Amino acid sequence: MVSRYQYDEIREILQFIKELQTLDDWSFDVFALSESGTSQPIKYLGYDLLNRYGIFHKFKVPPSTLENFLVRIEEGYCRHRNPYHNNLHAADVAQTIHFMLCQTGLMNWLTDLEIFATLVAALIHDYEHTGTTNNFHVMAGTDTAMLYNDRAVLENHHVSASFRVLKEDDCNILQNLSKEEFREFRTLVIDMVLATDMSFHFQQLKNMRNLLTLAEPSVDKSKALSLVLHCCDIAHPSKRWDLHHRWTSLLLEEFFRQGDKERELGLPFSPLCDRNNTLVAESQIGFIEFIVEPSMAVCSDMLETILGPINAPTPADVAPISISEQTDSSKAKDGLNLNCDVQAMKYSIPKPWVGCLLENKKRWKEQALKDAESRAATQNDSDSPSSPQHCFIEFIVEPSMAVCSDMLETILGPINAPTPADVAPISISEQTDSSKAKDGLNLNCDVQAMKYSIPKPWVGCLLENKKRWKEQALKGKQKLYILYFVM
Numbered sequence: 001m002v003s004r005y006q007y008d009e010i011r012e013i014l015q016f017i018k019e020l021q022t023l024d025d026w027s028f029d030v031f032a033l034s035e036s037g038t039s040q041p042i043k044y045l046g047y048d049l050l051n052r053y054g055i056f057h058k059f060k061v062p063p064s065t066l067e068n069f070l071v072r073i074e075e076g077y078c079r080h081r082n083p084y085h086n087n088l089h090a091a092d093v094a095q096t097i098h099f100m101l102c103q104t105g106l107m108n109w110l111t112d113l114e115i116f117a118t119l120v121a122a123l124i125h126d127y128e129h130t131g132t133t134n135n136f137h138v139m140a141g142t143d144t145a146m147l148y149n150d151r152a153v154l155e156n157h158h159v160s161a162s163f164r165v166l167k168e169d170d171c172n173i174l175q176n177l178s179k180e181e182f183r184e185f186r187t188l189v190i191d192m193v194l195a196t197d198m199s200f201h202f203q204q205l206k207n208m209r210n211l212l213t214l215a216e217p218s219v220d221k222s223k224a225l226s227l228v229l230h231c232c233d234i235a236h237p238s239k240r241w242d243l244h245h246r247w248t249s250l251l252l253e254e255f256f257r258q259g260d261k262e263r264e265l266g267l268p269f270s271p272l273c274d275r276n277n278t279l280v281a282e283s284q285i286g287f288i289e290f291i292v293e294p295s296m297a298v299c300s301d302m303l304e305t306i307l308g309p310i311n312a313p314t315p316a317d318v319a320p321i322s323i324s325e326q327t328d329s330s331k332a333k334d335g336l337n338l339n340c341d342v343q344a345m346k347y348s349i350p351k352p353w354v355g356c357l358l359e360n361k362k363r364w365k366e367q368a369l370k371d372a373e374s375r376a377a378t379q380n381d382s383d384s385p386s387s388p389q390h391c392f393i394e395f396i397v398e399p400s401m402a403v404c405s406d407m408l409e410t411i412l413g414p415i416n417a418p419t420p421a422d423v424a425p426i427s428i429s430e431q432t433d434s435s436k437a438k439d440g441l442n443l444n445c446d447v448q449a450m451k452y453s454i455p456k457p458w459v460g461c462l463l464e465n466k467k468r469w470k471e472q473a474l475k476g477k478q479k480l481y482i483l484y485f486v487m
Contacts, residue, residue, distance in 0.1 A: 020048065026099055026352035027240035030092040041091035042074040043067065046123050049098055053119065058112045060176040069171040073162065076128040084251040085129035094122040096232040104349040105307050106228070110221070113177075117185045118225055120173075121192040124162035125233065129154060132258045134197065139267050152197040159193040188222055195226035196233050201291070204230065205298050212301055219306050231299045237284065237292045237360055238353035244360050248284060271391065279391075281368035286392075288361050296353050308347040390469040393462055401458055413452040 022028050023045075033041045047063075047070060055061055077087040097118060101107040107115055130137075130144075137145040137153045148156040163186065165171050174182055195204060208227055211217050236247035252272065259273030272278050 023048070023095060024099065024102060026096075026103075027243060027356065028092075028095050028099075029243060030088055030095060031243070031246065033091065034088060040071070040074055040087075042077065042087045042094075042123060043070045045091045045094060046070045046073075046119075049094060049119055050116075052098075053101075053107070053115050054112070055116050055119070059116060059174075061173045065170060065175070066173050069165065069173050070123070072165050072168075072171055073124055073127055076161065076165075077126070079128055080131050082129060082131035083253040083257070084247070085126045085131060085254065090123055090126060092236070093125060093229075093232050094119065096235050097122040097229060100228050100232065100303075104303050105311065106303060108310055109306055110225075113181055113185060114188065114221060114225070117188040118192070118229070120185075121189045121225075121229055122232065124189075125158060125193050125196055125229065126154075127158045127162045129158070131254050132261065133270060134199070135270055136258055136262070136267075139262075140265060152194055152199070155194045155197045159190050163189075188225065191222045192226045192229045196230050201230070201295075205294060208298050208302055212298075212305055217305055219302060224302060224306060227295075227299055227302060231295050234292055234295065235353070237288045238296055238357050240356060241360055241363060244356070248280070252278070252280060279368075279371070281364045281371055284364045285361060285368060288357055288364070293357055296351075296357070300349060300351055303349050304347055307349065311347045390466050393466045393469070398462055401456075401462070405454060405456055408454050409452055412454065416452040 030041060033045070038044060047066060050056065050061070050066065056063065056066070073090075074087050077085075077090055101110075101115065101118065110118070134145075134153045134155075136142075138150045142153075144157055145153045166174055169175075174185060177185060194200075204227060208219075208223070211219065236244050238244075239247075255270075255273045256275035256278075259269050259275055262269055262273060269277075272283055
């Protein structure tokens with residue numbers, strides 16, 4: 001006789017099998033898993049994906065051990081009850097990386113062990129996420145920030161805590177790997193998860209762009225897979241509108257909860273964390289245009305560069321030209337065209353995200369204009385939020401220029417250090433015996449006070465530009481501006 005528990009589990013499995021029909025699609029609806037009654041998306045989706053790639057057989061993974069591991073990981077994702085960084089997000093990222101592996105052909109470039117590590121990295125990349133950002137941990141001085149010295153605080157915890165789970169006998173899905181395989185697996189997972197830290201974003205893209213400009217680029221697998229996971233982690237704006245809009249609402253609610261904590265702790269609001277003063281549409285436009293679109297473009301170029309040689313066309317792939325149609329003088333020309341045709345057949349991966357990004361950006365622009373009109377109609381100009389460009393200056397450019405200025409003055413100070421000779425001397429006749437020591441002290445203080453200072457013409461420009469953007473926002477006429485926020 002089937003128990004109630006077994007019946008519920010069978011029902012969940014059947015519902016999951018139904019949803020699996022679209023697992024290979026770019027805009028797979030992970031929300032449908034939970035809404036259909038599947039309460040453990042990581043358990044079922046992770047199990048299915050690892051089975052699809054033959055991980056059970058190739059690495060002798062006991063099914064019961066894998067189930068234990070996935071259940072423990074799922075519990076960790078649910079610990080803090082986050083609106084966004086939860087088990088559904090992990091399942092979504094794992095499915096997205098599955099698309100990259102199977103639909104672009106990336107799996108053909110990887111070893112079985114690398115595929116295994118890639119799937120596990122996707123499943124654990126936000127394990128035990130606290131629902132707050134790295135910056136919050138640093139500013140609040142949490143134990144986690146202290147443990148990891150303020151560097152990639154959450155990402156270090158995700159991967160460290162996950163490997164602690166893997167050390168438990170009943171959860172050790174790596175028990176049959178050799179020492180060399182384990183070391184390679186662990187190194188790859190660590191590299192991939194740490195690369196999801198948004199503070200590495202711009203440098204990561206820059207490095208890959210520079211690499212791809214070389215005549216014969218050689219892409220390191222760890223760096224390639226790190227970029228792929230990073231793109232999958234921030235991919236929801238490139239999914240179907242209804243999915244993206246839902247993810248956005250969940251992420252903003254998580255940000256707002258952090259803002260509530262910041263208010264309680266007396267900390268300044270992080271960008272997009274003040275629930276009473278956030279421009280949602282404009283923030284998404286900026287995030288798509290300046291974060292997601294460039295990331296997906298670089299990732300696409302990288303994958304086509306990597307996979308091109310594997311899928312290189314040959315002359316046999318080009319439609320032959322009838323010999324009867326060729327003259328003696330045209331044979332060389334036709335032969336040249338044949339070579340050109342072969343070269344022109346550059347390998348191209350499917351890019352379903354391109355259309356989604358355009359559509360989502362269009363919808364957010366329409367929403368931004370409506371929001372601007374609504375704000376202008378309220379006549380509460382004094383309480384209106386700053387424009388996205390104003391926020392970009394205040395939260396990105398000004399702090400960057402300030403740190404850069406301090407750095408330059410620190411570097412150049414010793415080179416341009418003043419000496420006592422640079423200070424106007426004090427007449428000996430004006431000094432008494434009791435004042436000499438005092439005057440000598442003043443002389444040293446004057447020398448120290450002459451700190452080297454670089455010219456800073458940008459300070460006035462930033463103040464003026466911020467003022468003008470503020471005025472423009474109050475008129476409700478803003479169109480499209482930049483706002484970058486850290487996930």
